[in-house]
Structure formats: C-alpha cells, structure tokens
Amino acid sequence: MQTMKLGEVRISRVIEIDRSSFPTASMLPGSNADVIAGHHRWLKPHFFDERTGDLASRIQTYVVRTPRHTILIDTGVGNDKARTLAPAWNMRTGTYLDDLAALGVTPEQVDFVVCTHLHVDHVGWNTRWKxxxxxxxxxKAKYVIAGAEWEFWKYENDSGKEESGCIADSVVPVVEAGQALLVDSDFKIGEHLRFEPWVGHTPGHVCVRLTTSAGSAVFSGDLMHRTVQVAEPQWSSRFCYDPAQARDTRRAFVERHADSGTMILAGHFPHPGFIVKEGGGYRFRLPG
Ligand SMILES: [Zn+2]
Structure with missing residues (x-):
C-alpha cells in the first residue's frame, strides 16, 4: 500500500512484521482448513502468503495525516522488549522509526497515538528504551486510549495476571509521563476521527472511523485478524477475551459495512479493502 489520499487526509503505514506470527489453525481455533480452501478463489493471491502457505498477516501502524494532525494507529511490538509469546517479537531490533522517517514523520511530529486496544502487538512502540x-x-504526542480498556488492563497488570509485560513497559510509562488521554469510547480527534466501541476482542476495544470529504474508512483494530473472517465471522481468535461477544460484534460489523463503500483497514490484514456481499455471503476485495 502506497500512501493513499482520501479527500484531504493521507493514509500510509509502517509494516513492522510482514508475515503471520501464528498459523491460522492456531490463531482461529474454530476454523476449518477445508472451509478456508473454499475461499481461496478470492483470498488468493492478495490475502494469501505463498511463503508460508497460509493466510497473509501483518503487524503494522497506520499513519493518518489530516490537515491539522499526524496520528498513529496502533504501534506494533516494539524494539528491545522481552516477549515470550512469539520468537519474532522477542528483543526486536527492527527499523520501525527509520521506516516512519521514510514517510516523512519524525517522533516529534506525531500529535496523537491511538491504541485500538492494549494487546502486546498494538502498544510496543508507545515506548522505547532510553x-x-x-x-x-x-x-509531544497524546496517547489516546479508551478508559474502559485501560481500567481492565491496569487491574490485570496490578494483580499480576497480565503475562506479556506490555502494560508495564509500554502503557504505564506513558500514563506516568502524563501523556495518556483516557477517553470515552466515542471520543473525537479533530474533525476527522472518532472512536467507536466494538468490544469482545478486549473489554474496551475500539475501532476508529475516519470521515473525509471523499468518503469514509474504519481502522478496525483486532475486530478481525485474518481476511477469511469477513466470510466466516463466527471464527473468533484464540486471543479474544470474550469469543462469543467478539463473534457477535464481528457479524454486526460485517453486515453494517458490506457494500457500504467504507474502506476497512484492519490491524493485521495485508491490504485495505472493502467488504462486499457475494452469493448470500461476504468477502473482502481490494480497492479499485
Ligand atoms: Zn493484534
């Protein structure tokens, strides 16, 4: 994805990790390989990864530039962090900040950092080791986090239940620095971006809706993890806090946005695209 223009807003991204960290069968425990193969006709080639023989995935940050603000949406895994969940996440030495600079964005220029939720692969670059x-x-950024999400993870962290370490090293420091903006789940950033609560993956998970003079888009965080979930929204991920609620939320999201012309930019999808109705079901398609 090159930098895209939607009206007066530019959207780019930094890809931190360009392949899936978990096989689909593990990521979506309720999924079925035969059913997925039945979707290959639309999943291939763009939403499939021939290197792994599995569905494509990314860990990435969306960079949104409005006429007034530079906003980052989700911040990946981060460097120098001890992470046992996936080998590719542990003590990384990635080029994330160089890649951001290549887009013309320095850390000082970022006005807002948005976390759709406080999972380990969405908060990493909130902080760095210095x-x-x-x-x-x-x-100079305000880190915008839904208050309900922070309250849940603060409790998990304080009680020792949060095992990844990401709240302690990637969220608490921004709160203690006075840079966190703990907000309601319908918070607005400028005139273009607005939070919407779409919960289930985590208790305070939000999507971020972008409205421009030339159309709208939704940064959907981890409401879906793999593109096949557009067609099979009943498959929740192994990381969903409340899989049944996540399923209902996903179904409602797919139905609401099908054939709506709203561009969907999911946290882990390899490309932005649109949800379309087809043959009594749904699928995802690239823009254009
Ligand atoms: Zn994620």
Missing part, C-alpha cells in the same frame, strides 16, 4: 528506562517514543 538511558535505562522506558520512555514515550513520541515526546
């Missing part, structure tokens, strides 16, 4: 401690990577 002079012996974790400090906010974006020194």
């Amino acid at each position: 002079e012996g401690r974790w400090v906010p990577t974006f020194p």
Whole structure:
C-alpha cells in the first residue's frame, strides 16, 4: 500500500512484521482448513502468503495525516522488549522509526497515538528504551486510549495476571509521563476521527472511523485478524477475551459495512479493502 489520499487526509503505514506470527489453525481455533480452501478463489493471491502457505498477516501502524494532525494507529511490538509469546517479537531490533522517517514523520511530529486496544502487538512502540528506562517514543504526542480498556488492563497488570509485560513497559510509562488521554469510547480527534466501541476482542476495544470529504474508512483494530473472517465471522481468535461477544460484534460489523463503500483497514490484514456481499455471503476485495 502506497500512501493513499482520501479527500484531504493521507493514509500510509509502517509494516513492522510482514508475515503471520501464528498459523491460522492456531490463531482461529474454530476454523476449518477445508472451509478456508473454499475461499481461496478470492483470498488468493492478495490475502494469501505463498511463503508460508497460509493466510497473509501483518503487524503494522497506520499513519493518518489530516490537515491539522499526524496520528498513529496502533504501534506494533516494539524494539528491545522481552516477549515470550512469539520468537519474532522477542528483543526486536527492527527499523520501525527509520521506516516512519521514510514517510516523512519524525517522533516529534506525531500529535496523537491511538491504541485500538492494549494487546502486546498494538502498544510496543508507545515506548522505547532510553538511558535505562522506558520512555514515550513520541515526546509531544497524546496517547489516546479508551478508559474502559485501560481500567481492565491496569487491574490485570496490578494483580499480576497480565503475562506479556506490555502494560508495564509500554502503557504505564506513558500514563506516568502524563501523556495518556483516557477517553470515552466515542471520543473525537479533530474533525476527522472518532472512536467507536466494538468490544469482545478486549473489554474496551475500539475501532476508529475516519470521515473525509471523499468518503469514509474504519481502522478496525483486532475486530478481525485474518481476511477469511469477513466470510466466516463466527471464527473468533484464540486471543479474544470474550469469543462469543467478539463473534457477535464481528457479524454486526460485517453486515453494517458490506457494500457500504467504507474502506476497512484492519490491524493485521495485508491490504485495505472493502467488504462486499457475494452469493448470500461476504468477502473482502481490494480497492479499485
Ligand atoms: Zn493484534
């Protein structure tokens, strides 16, 4: 995806990890390989990864530039962080900030960092290791987090149940630095972006709706993890806090946005696209 223009807003992305960290069978425990194969006709080639023989996935940050603000949506895994969940996440030495600079964005220029939810692969670059401690990577930014999401994870962290370590090293430091904006689940950023609660994957998960003079888009976070879930929304991920609620939320999202002309930019999808109705069901298609 090159930088796209939607009216007066530019959308780019930084891809931190360009393949899936977990096989689909593990990621979507209720999925079925034969059913997925039945969708290959539309999943291939764009939503499939021939290197792994599995569905494509990314860990990425969307960079949204409005006439007034530079906004990052979700911040990946981060560098130098001890992460046992996936080998590719542990003590990374990635080029994320260089890749952001290549888009013309320095850390100082970022006005808002949005976390759709506080999972380990969405908060990593909130902080970086500097002079012996974790400090906010974006020194002038407000980090916008749904209050309900923070309350849940603060409790998990304080009670020792949060095992990844990401709340302690990637969220608490921005709160302590006074840079966190803990907001209602319908918060607006400028005139273009607005939070919407779509919960189930986590208790305070939000999507971020972009409205421009030339159409709208939704940054859907982890409401869906693999493109096949557009057609099979009943498959929740192994990381969904409430799989039944996540399923109902996903179904409602797919139905609402099918044939709507709203561009969908999911946290882990390899490309933006549109949900379309087809043959009594739904599928995803590239723009254009
Ligand atoms: Zn994720």
